[in-house]
Amino acid sequence: MADPRFVVCGLFLLVLTFLALFGPFVAPYPDDRVNAAQQLKPPGGGFLLGTDEFGRDILTRIILGARLTMLVSLGSVAIAAVTGTAIGLVAGYFGGWIEGALMRAVDAMLSFPPFVLAIFVLTFLGPKLENLIVTIGILFIPRYARVAHVVTLAAKEKDYVEAARALGARTWRIILRAILPNVFAPLIVQVSLGIGSAILIESGLSFLGLGPPPPAASWGRSIQQSARFMQLNPHAVIWPSLAISAAVLAFNIIGDSLRDSLDPRLRII
């Protein structure tokens, strides 16, 4: 656990979580402070990172945007991990037509381009926060279902599962107490990497204007709106860009280092 990558990224994510929870209390300015006299100011003069095209403090926008990013990425990965793991466990344990049907459905989901499908779905559902979370959550189910499926197939042949069965344990007890614990190690790696991908998708959708509408602060949308004024004040684009990239990088590095320490044989795909 003394892996320095892990410590640095873990600390960064703690800060991010703190900002997501308490952002409005620590931000230097209230978010709705539109100030025509302070448009596109460079850093300094009371604005640590400068101001955007509405004269809003960039640092404040970034602090408040953390909440959306964390809500969407954690929420969608939670949905995907729980549903996907359940599907994988059931498919792997029962086998037969149940396995066939569930895993074929998972394969079919993988045959859609996820980002394009998310754009399509959100266009007609409307860009509400809940819709964003559920859509990304569903798109991410296959990766967790596959992991849980593979692990379950290996675990159910083990002697302790056989012993539990011989002792007359009920099916659900066997699945939850004997098999599920095997899934945790690979699952936590996939959760960390999944949160990174979810942030990429969320910021991409927000950047294209398909994320939650203003006044919700969003890193992706800030970049989209300020990109036109990049020549006048690049800070309004650079800082939120750094925020997104650092968040994704932190989750990916943690996923990588978890994989190295939990199971070096697990591969990237």
Next chain:
Amino acid sequence: MTSFLIRRLLITVVLIWLVTTVVFMFVRLLPGDPAMAILGAGESFQPTEAQLTTVRQRLGLDRSLPEQYASYLGGLARGDLGSSLTSGRPVALDLGLRLGRTLQLMVPALLLSSFLGIAIGVVAARARGRLLDPVLSVIGLVGFSVPVFVIGNVMVLILAIQLEWLPSSGYSEFTQDPLRSLRYMVMPTIALALAPLAVTMRMTRTTVVEELGLDYVRTARAKGLRERVLVYRHVLKNAMLPILAVIGLQVGAAFSGSVIVEYVFNWPGVGRLLLQAIDSRDYPVIQGTVLLLSTLFVLVNLLTDLSYAYLNPRLRRR
């Protein structure tokens, strides 16, 4: 091999049918009026009765669902994707034009990412234990963690705004002025190539490192085979399968990436068309674009699987 081929082709047909059906059903099975969903009705926008009637008539939403579905599938079979609600032009015509421009970015980007990704991955694998390896690992991680629009904006800021070397965005027909066209292509191509390059490099490094630990490598070294020949002729060849699978995944992912890249650089390809159609709620164009991108995605997966099976005979028998 033949039975594998037939089975895989049948699955592809089923998947394409599934894609077309999901896209067709989605709007129509949403709770509420599909015409409202298509026009994007919400708290901020209420379409007029006249707008709703126009959309219902133009899209045949007033007919029964089986009737609509039959005429939709019939149209698809003839290559008819309907016509745009705003311009009136056939959707298939615009898509054909736009697809060429999207591929104009995607093909060079993926060639670049595959060759460079494999080359740098091999370098990283051979540098194991030296400083270069972790440095390349970090660069690889950054490469696929930074969003494509961030890469795009940074390039615009440096190469277009600061140095004024390249135009910040836009498109020029290649046949009219190749040099001018190439200048427009540089930044979007690099932006699109970076993430797949990083992923290909990581996969190459992992598989080559694994392969280098095998017994035959030690034997080859012991009998004095030159390292260059060993790595490029034997090791890389054996490591190629998983690398190829990852490149296949990157081709699929590049369709998503191209939507964002075309937006950043105002490149008039399929992705830009999709976003313009969403802005004007032009349903036939949205539907046609999503169908095209999804079908290409399915076909890319098919090609990846087939080349994988061709190179790995053990898979053919399954």
